[in-house]
Amino acid sequence: MGDTLTTDTAQTALPPAPGADRYRSLEFADTAATLPAGQSYDLLAAPESxxxxxxxxxxxTPDVQLYEVCAQRMRTLRAHVRALFAARVDATTPPEESLHAVNEALTAVPTAPLLAWDGAQGLRRIQAHPTDRAVSHALAALAAxxxxxxxxxxxxxxxACGSAPCDRFLLRTHGRRHWCSTRCGDRARAARAYARRSGAPG
Known part of the structure; x- marks a missing residue:
């Protein structure tokens, strides 16, 4: 199926950006990206992906059934997280609706393990994940x-990745480099070299 092929190809084509191993929200924000030559991908485009x-x-867990309405909620929160990341990168005031959306996701369900009692084990902390609220719990974790x-x-x-048209986010690990992948870094260097060559006579 075309959709699955696109998302699988995208996952192998672009490795996680620097920092995605420390922040799931960074990788969440990067589940949609613009690529060169008018290409793009969205890993949340369909409920299955x-x-x-x-x-x-x-x-x-893989046994939880996801519907389009759930995938749409994920895409909506992702757009708000991306807006907050962009505002932080650009040092601008974050959109009020994005702050509201993230706070709403944070408070929709308890993110801390709850206190529970049963006769065999006594008091213990449990992470409550009823199936019908699985997506709400996931969104709360990503918002947090x-x-x-x-x-x-x-x-x-x-x-933000500095190699247009890529619009992924990352954590800078080496000085001023703003590239989310080796591929984007190579493209940015090639573009700079071309600009120098074509502008050298002037």
Whole structure:
């Protein structure tokens, strides 16, 4: 099926951006990207691919059924997280509706393990994940992760990929480099070299 092929190709073509191993919200923001030659991908485009992404990141179990309305909720939160990341990178005021959406996801379900009692084990902490609220729990975890990134010590190294048209986010690891992948870095260097050659006579 075309959709699955596109998402699988995208996953192998672009490795996770620097910092995605530390912040799931960074990888969540990067589940959609613009590529050269008018290409793009969206790993949350269909309920099946959205489900695979959640399961692969330990945010739900593969047996949970996802519907289009759930995938749409994920895409909506992703757009708001991306807007907050972009505002942080550009040092601009974040959109009020994006702050509201992330706060709504944070407070929709309890993110901390709840206190429970049963006769055999007594008091214990459990992570409540009723099937009908699995996506709400996943979105709450992603919203909390994004809030931690935006307010923590790594907020200052959050960057946008500097190789147009790529629009992925990353954490800068080497000085001023703002590339999300080797491929984007090579493309940016090639573009700079071409600009120097073509502009040298002037």
């Amino acid at each position: 959205a489900m695979r992404w959640l399961a692969a990141h330990g945010l739900t 992760d994004a809030a931690d990134l935006l307010t923590g010590p790594d907020a200052g190294i959050l960057a």
